[in-house]
Amino acid sequence: MTSTSVLVTGGAGFIGSNLLHLLAEVRPDWHLVNFDALTYAGNLENLGAVEGRPNYTFVKGDVAKPEDVERAFDACPAGSRILVMHLAAESHVDRSIQSGQPFVMTNVVGTQVMLDVARARGAERFLHVSTDEVYGSLGAEGFFLETTPYDPSSPYSASKAGSDLLVRAAHRTHGFDVVVTNCSNNYGPYQFPEKLIPLMIANAHEDKALPVYGDGMNVRDWLYVRDHCEALLVALEKGRSGETYNIGGNNEYPNIAIVKLILETLGKPESLIQYVKDRPGHDRRYAIDATKIKNELGWEPRFRFEQALPLTIEWYLANSEWLGRVRSGAYRDYYATQYGG
Numbered sequence: 001m002t003s004t005s006v007l008v009t010g011g012a013g014f015i016g017s018n019l020l021h022l023l024a025e026v027r028p029d030w031h032l033v034n035f036d037a038l039t040y041a042g043n044l045e046n047l048g049a050v051e052g053r054p055n056y057t058f059v060k061g062d063v064a065k066p067e068d069v070e071r072a073f074d075a076c077p078a079g080s081r082i083l084v085m086h087l088a089a090e091s092h093v094d095r096s097i098q099s100g101q102p103f104v105m106t107n108v109v110g111t112q113v114m115l116d117v118a119r120a121r122g123a124e125r126f127l128h129v130s131t132d133e134v135y136g137s138l139g140a141e142g143f144f145l146e147t148t149p150y151d152p153s154s155p156y157s158a159s160k161a162g163s164d165l166l167v168r169a170a171h172r173t174h175g176f177d178v179v180v181t182n183c184s185n186n187y188g189p190y191q192f193p194e195k196l197i198p199l200m201i202a203n204a205h206e207d208k209a210l211p212v213y214g215d216g217m218n219v220r221d222w223l224y225v226r227d228h229c230e231a232l233l234v235a236l237e238k239g240r241s242g243e244t245y246n247i248g249g250n251n252e253y254p255n256i257a258i259v260k261l262i263l264e265t266l267g268k269p270e271s272l273i274q275y276v277k278d279r280p281g282h283d284r285r286y287a288i289d290a291t292k293i294k295n296e297l298g299w300e301p302r303f304r305f306e307q308a309l310p311l312t313i314e315w316y317l318a319n320s321e322w323l324g325r326v327r328s329g330a331y332r333d334y335y336a337t338q339y340g341g
């Protein structure tokens with residue numbers, strides 16, 4: 001029987017590392033290739049026991065460089081069928097406001113390079129992991145459907161929108177087998193503490209100010225990262241070629257409510273909250289209609305916020321050493337120690 005290799009890009013990041021943990025657990029026969037540039041957001045310490053597996057390979061490289069991408073495909077055992085799960089991206093909206101160019105290079109150029117090499121190397125399927133931010137902002141009513149027109153607000157979401165369209169074009173033009181997923185806000189272990197939930201947990205724990213943008217009433221639809229990873233595996237294995245699937249938690253909260261929940265759980269005072277200048281172009285509300293993936297592929301979230309937010313807070317408290325190394329920048333030494341480079 002032909003063996004299976006999965007090439008995960010961005011596997012040292014937040015969702016990618018959670019995905020590799022899941023794949024190692026539920027598809028133990030698959031060869032896992034983690035291809036990652038190790039930017040500030042990439043941390044091999046997120047991989048834990050996955051790194052010790054015989055059928056796991058790490059390849060350091062940039063998705064926008066064809067020669068690096070070729071090396072990643074070379075790491076897939078000869079003769080195996082190759083599935084690509086493309087997560088590598090510049091992912092933080094605030095950074096894209098400071099400087100958009102890295103977002104275009106990685107998210108747009110990098111996706112085209114990945115598509116070209118994957119097609120040339122005969123990859124069986126290309127799963128492109130994207131965001132609900134491509135749809136823009138909602139008012140108080142309504143939900144994002146797969147048919148909602150793209151209307152991105154930030155350089156980050158515009159670059160992800162561009163990447164989604166390139167993936168669709170590879171299907172229409174070349175008949176390449178692709179699936180696109182657009183997911184809402186994730187939370188859980190190993191998230192870089194620049195994002196709302198880990199930042200607020202870390203600051204509250206250290207009695208530092210919690211910066212809330214604008215009036216704190218912007219709404220996000222929160223999904224536990226394990227649920228997202230399970231949805232990605234379902235989309236990889238059962239999704240229809242050329243289709244888009246929205247993934248969401250049906251779990252809307254205004255930011256200020258989350259910040260207050262975190263403070264309450266940690267027994268910290270609300271006086272730590274500091275309202276600050278709003279994010280430019282700040283989308284007011286995101287909400288996903290995930291009916292299609294439920295009806296077609298049978299996926300639904302398993303974790304409720306009331307259960308998984310406390311779990312997440314506990315995880316960051318229990319992993320204060322990990323958090324400290326990320327906050328201090330010490331995690332960046334790990335690659336040199338582990339891989340000698």
Ligand code: NAD
Nearest residue numbers: 010012013014015037038039041042062063088089091186
């Ligand atoms: P992250 O920032 O935590 O991780 C990104 C990873 O990509 C890092 O390991 C980084 O080193 C790597 N990377 C960056 N540039 C690279 C390059 N040029 N070449 C190779 N690797 C590179 O991001 P995340 O939150 O885990 O998001 C993963 C994917 O999921 C992204 O495509 C993002 O758009 C999408 N997404 C994220 C969320 C969310 O809430 N975090 C929601 C929906 C979709």
Ligand code: DAU
Nearest residue numbers: 091092093131132133184185194195196211212213218255
């Ligand atoms: O919706 C999916 C997207 O979710 C992903 O595509 C992105 O990669 C991911 O970063 C996330 O984007 P957001 O901009 O929604 O996430 P962030 O954690 O940066 O912010 C969440 C909300 O909290 C947003 O309304 C801005 C607000 N915020 C954020 C930070 C970092 C604050 O009020 N204060 C903060 O310090």
